[in-house]
Amino acid sequence: xxxxxxxxxxxxxxxxxxxxxxxxxxxxxxxxxxxxxxxxxxxxxxxxxxxxxxxxxxxxxxxxxxxxxxxxxxxxxxxxxxxxxxxxxxxxxxxxxxxxxxxxxxxxxxxxxx
Amino acid sequence: xxxxxxxxxxxxxxxxxxxxxxxxxxxxxxxxxxxxxxxxxxxxxxxxxxxxxxxxxxxxxxxxxxxxxxxxxxxxxxxxxxxxxxxxxxxxxxxxxxxxxxxxxxxxxxxxxxx
Numbered sequence: 001x002x003x004x005x006x007x008x009x010x011x012x013x014x015x016x017x018x019x020x021x022x023x024x025x026x027x028x029x030x031x032x033x034x035x036x037x038x039x040x041x042x043x044x045x046x047x048x049x050x051x052x053x054x055x056x057x058x059x060x061x062x063x064x065x066x067x068x069x070x071x072x073x074x075x076x077x078x079x080x081x082x083x084x085x086x087x088x089x090x091x092x093x094x095x096x097x098x099x100x101x102x103x104x105x106x107x108x109x110x111x112x113x114x
Numbered sequence: 115x116x117x118x119x120x121x122x123x124x125x126x127x128x129x130x131x132x133x134x135x136x137x138x139x140x141x142x143x144x145x146x147x148x149x150x151x152x153x154x155x156x157x158x159x160x161x162x163x164x165x166x167x168x169x170x171x172x173x174x175x176x177x178x179x180x181x182x183x184x185x186x187x188x189x190x191x192x193x194x195x196x197x198x199x200x201x202x203x204x205x206x207x208x209x210x211x212x213x214x215x216x217x218x219x220x221x222x223x224x225x226x227x228x229x
Contacts (some may be wrong), residue, residue: 099169102159
């Protein structure tokens with residue numbers, strides 16, 4: 001079974017700072033990787049996903065993530081955060097083939113101060 | 115609005131009671147997934163239904179059960195409730211039975227408080 005580890009539980013940044021949230025997964029086979037965002041009081045929304053091709057994927061709202069297979073990592077980045085990016089961010093993984101449900105990391109709470 | 119509808123949004127009940135949470139998937143999606151979100155455990159997968167049939171089970175307690183009806187809506191039944199069952203319960207849906215490349219679409223959740 002796969003598992004996901006998110007390194008930081010809480011991150012505090014000032015507006016315009018750069019963001020990188022770490023995500024590592026454990027599974028020996030081919031995986032699909034996802035980042036979800038949960039704004040306060042709202043449902044989880046898909047930010048971006050990777051399942052094949054270019055390991056650098058771009059998502060909504062200026063977010064991007066890079067899949068590094070050798071490091072089992074899928075870190076989320078944004079060059080310049082805004083106050084409206086304050087939210088909880090979840091990394092998730094499932095297996096690329098066969099049957100597999102999404103496994104989530106425990107989330108990283110990002111607080112952006114104006 | 116994600117298209118996945120969950121009711122009720124909030125539920126407060128006493129220990130030992132039974133509650134039912136309801137979920138309507140996004141139009142066209144055949145799979146429904148239930149997750150429990152708590153501060154210490156994060157998002158835990160409970161159970162999946164696909165087109166009316168149970169497809170996968172995760173960390174679901176025996177006191178909990180679910181079903182998916184012919185109109186594809188799903189209900190999660192929680193019985194003999196304990197204080198530790200207090201959590202946010204999310205429903206998600208996907209088009210197929212695997213969701214491998216699509217990911218899931220989530221509802222807004224039901225916040226259950228057991229007192």
